[in-house]
Every structure is written in C-alpha cells, then in structure tokens.
Amino acid sequence: GEDVEQSLFLSVREGDSSVINCTYTDSSSTYLYWYKQEPGAGLQLLTYIFSNMDMKQDQRLTVLLNKKDKHLSLRIADTQTGDSAIYFCAESILVVEDSSYKLIFGSGTRLLVRP
Amino acid sequence: DVKVTQSSRYLVKRTGEKVFLECVQDMDHENMFWYRQDPGLGLRLIYFSYDVKMKEKGDIPEGYSVSREKKERFSLILESASTNQTSMYLCASSLAADRTDTQYFGPGTRLTVL
Numbered sequence: 673g674e675d676v677e678q679s680l681f682l683s684v685r686e687g688d689s690s691v692i693n694c695t696y697t698d699s700s701s702t703y704l705y706w707y708k709q710e711p712g713a714g715l716q717l718l719t720y721i722f723s724n725m726d727m728k729q730d731q732r733l734t735v736l737l738n739k740k741d742k743h744l745s746l747r748i749a750d751t752q753t754g755d756s757a758i759y760f761c762a763e764s765i766l767v768v769e770d771s772s773y774k775l776i777f778g779s780g781t782r783l784l785v786r787p
Numbered sequence: 788d789v790k791v792t793q794s795s796r797y798l799v800k801r802t803g804e805k806v807f808l809e810c811v812q813d814m815d816h817e818n819m820f821w822y823r824q825d826p827g828l829g830l831r832l833i834y835f836s837y838d839v840k841m842k843e844k845g846d847i848p849e850g851y852s853v854s855r856e857k858k859e860r861f862s863l864i865l866e867s868a869s870t871n872q873t874s875m876y877l878c879a880s881s882l883a884a885d886r887t888d889t890q891y892f893g894p895g896t897r898l899t900v901l
Binding site for chain 2: 676680703705707712713714715716717720760774775777778779780
C-alpha cells in the first residue's frame with residue numbers, strides 16, 4: 673500500500689538543529705519532497721531528492737534518504753523562529769496503469785521554534 | 788517563478804449552496820490538482836486534470852466536480868455544499884515533462900460551510 677507517516681509535532685530552541693522524520697512504504701518512489709506551509713499560507717516546495725541519492729544539502733537544509741529502511745529526514749541547521757511551520761513529506765510514485773506519477777503526502781509535522 | 792493563484796482566501800457558504808473555487812496558473816502547466824487539507828489527515832487529492840477538458844478522480848471525489856475549459860484554469864465545484872466540506876482547499880499545478888513531478892501550490896482557500 674501507499675502510506676507516508678510523520679510525527680505530528682516537534683519543538684526546538686532557536687539556534688538548535690531540527691530533524692523532521694518521515695517513513696514511506698512504497699519502494700517504487702522516484703522522488704521524495706519536503707514542503708513547508710506557514711500559517712495561513714499554501715504549500716511551498718523546500719527541496720526534493722531523487723531516490724538513488726543518499727543526501728542532498730541546500731544551505732541550512734540537509735535531506736537524508738535511507739532507501740533500505742524507507743526513511744527520509746529533513747535537518748534544519750540553526751533553526752530560526754521563521755522556520756516555525758508545518759512540514760510535509762511527500763513521495764512521487766509511478767502509476768503503472770497509465771505511466772503517470774502521483775504524490776502521496778504525509779499528514780505534516782508542526783515545527784515550533786522557541787526563542 | 789511559477790505562480791498559482793486561487794480566487795478567494797476565505798469563503799463562507801451555507802449548506803446546500805453551489806460553490807465554485809477557481810485556480811489559475813501562469814506557467815503553461817499541463818497538470819492541475821485540487822486537494823483538501825484537514826487537521827491530522829494531511830493533504831488528500833480530490834481531482835486532477837492532465838489536459839484541457841480531461842479530469843480524473845482522486846482519492847476523495849465524492850461531493851465534488853471539476854471543470855478545465857482552459858489550460859490555465861481549473862475549477863472545483865461543490866454542487867450542494869455540506870458542513871463536512873468545511874476545509875482548506877489547495878490547488879496545485881505541475882509540468883507534464885518534468886520527471887520530478889514537482890507540484891507548485893496556490894495559497895489555499897479556507898472554506899466554511901454553515
């Protein structure tokens with residue numbers, strides 16, 4: 673089946689690192705994504721990683737992918753109060769019947785950054 | 788920059804009313820999507836469209852219909868709104884040739900049905 677799971681809540685102090693974890697079940701995932709949603713706003717694509725990569729770094733963001741364990745994580749270095757938001761993990765999987773792709777989203781992790 | 792806009796940020800309707808949610812993208816994307824977002828349930832796909840006049844049911848299409856008369860515009864229609872359709876509705880678009888299938892989202896419409 674297709675399922676993406678995340679913990680619901682994470683609280684960190686400003687300046688610390690945050691690590692948001694995600695597990696998925698479909699081994700045919702091609703790309704995995706992290707989206708950020710700030711209060712009252714839509715989803716913003718933060719970063720993505722191809723399934724044959726282990727790691728991707730983009731400024732303060734580091735994505736780690738353990739394909740064997742089907743585990744994806746997002747590390748935010750030097751977390752700031754402006755990073756407070758809901759973070760969604762998503763996987764892109766192939767729909768064999770019509771060769772299309774679809775995104776499966778987790779339910780989101782609410783990150784609270786305390787001053 | 789990709790821009791996806793939605794006609795309203797907040798909408799309040801009464802039970803039984805017909806509701807139109809409009810979404811427009813300006814990047815010539817073939818694919819467009821409608822999701823609803825509810826606390827603890829994440830994003831759930833209602834309908835998507837991969838071309839003008841083409842539509843496919845997502846995971847929760849019941850109570851909704853869609854219209855794609857022009858490539859840039861994808862409308863979500865609630866024929867007879869009910870209180871359980873109170874939710875945040877998010878529109879997204881993606882480029883068919885993009886193998887990453889990266890979807891770009893609008894700001895969302897928070898719909899309340901009284």
